[in-house]
Amino acid sequence: MSRKKQLPKWLALLLVLLLGLLLIITILKPSDQNSRSGVKLNSYVEKPVLPISPLPEVVPEVVVEPLELPLLQRVESGLALVIDDVGYDMPALRRILNLSIPVAIAVIPDAPYAEASATLAHEHGQMVMLHLPMEPSSEKYRKKMTPYFLHEKMDRQLLRETFLKGLAQVPYVEGVNNHMGSYLTEKSESMRWVMQLCREKELFFIDSKTSPKSVAADMAQALDVSWASRQIFLDHDLAPEAMQAAWQKAEACLAKGYRCVVIGHPHKETVAFLEAQFSSTGLDSLIPVAQLLRGGDAAVQAQLTAEERL
Template sequence: MRYLLLTLFCLLAGAAHAAPAKAYMSIIIDDLGQSSERDSRTLALPGPVTLAIMPDTPHATDFARQAHKAGSTVILHMPMDPATGPYAWHPELTLTELASRLDAALAKVPYAAGINNHMGSRMTAQREPMAWLMAELQRRHLFFVDSRTSAATVAAAKAQALDLAHVSRDVFLDDVRTRDAIQAQLQQGVELARRQGSAVLIGHPYPETLDVLEREMPRLKSQGIELIGLQQMIAERGNQAMPAHGKHGRYSNR
């Protein structure tokens, strides 16, 4: 009897420390709207991909409409300091001007279901503007993706404080633009998804990135990875911070 109880205890302890039963992955491609060829190739990737379109690009509006018609998730890739241009957010701007630039950017990217930051290492560290942005997105029924371009970001923490639908990026695919490096980053995403149950990856429409994704996305299922859309990922994570971004589900930078 004691042996049976010990065996049962060991089995239960092992199950408690086992990897999650499912491993989910979502992929976001940033900087879209600049090239019709790269936009179309991204749209044709073999699986659900979220398309982050920059407002100050020549094909932003047309591609947003095309992607929406194809059933893809479109988000606004919002320029933030140190990004420049007519839509970019900077710390010295008033909330009125920030609101005006957000309105104009959303008008350029129709059907946006949410936004993520383009660059933004300075801007996403600003508490008041980030708190305002999350309240505004809540009002508009849009979600937020923290690209985490800086360890000092408070954006996701401000979203969490309002219970705004959001996720944070886990892995950048293509900081190094070689196929081998991108392949290694994708594998890091696979291993992270297996370990913590999910991984959010961000890449760009570089030829090298698209080459790797075209080849590897169909193989993810055989590695135990389920590719899901970003809205489903938000639901799976339930607005909780991943271990790399905080403790006990709460973001560190509050």
């Protein structure tokens, strides 16, 4: 048998040394992946850890209940101001509202700024009224009647529709008073229909008393509608001394312990008079017109019959 040839010892030792050297080089050399990416193992810098912001506190939703204003207590004596013919002059209305006195704003339904005026008055916490056009006695003014006027020739249904059309033009309405109406307010049947609708819509009525023969207050009382009547026109005459005399008459009415409803208009002279009157003295006894109403406080405003509701 032949003997296998063995490597010389020195050669074997050399091979072991070479293998060891290669192993050391392999360990010390960066990996190919790190070399390709250009990342140096000994140059890694740890990024600081940013603090985590706390979650915002959950605040439970607050449900705001609508504000319920107390009913105004009626009084046996007081002085209240109503401004008629509103809806044409917004700057004049703003000046009146800036007086910060209780004042009812009566808006004509077909005025160009009817809705805007009613909204502005409501935003200032003032009472809004529909200044409802009614047939006058004067032929001159009859020729100027618009489709919003109530007149004697209307049957019950047409009068109702016209009233409701006017009401739809003025938001936030709480009461009604007549614009003109020196003829219609004398007619019992027409005014009865008006009061039936006021009762249905829970509106009070203030008789502007453009006719001494007006039956508006009588019909309101008969149908248990809250009502009041005008005692004084502030600006029938626009002269400052005339308005001062009218106001003194209102103060005398109050001094006697009466209910005194004063009606004015947004004329520039009237606005200037009111600004002078209330910037200098003021009047603590000036109250909302709703406190001077009569009637309408029956046990239940009786349910309207089918006939009354049409």
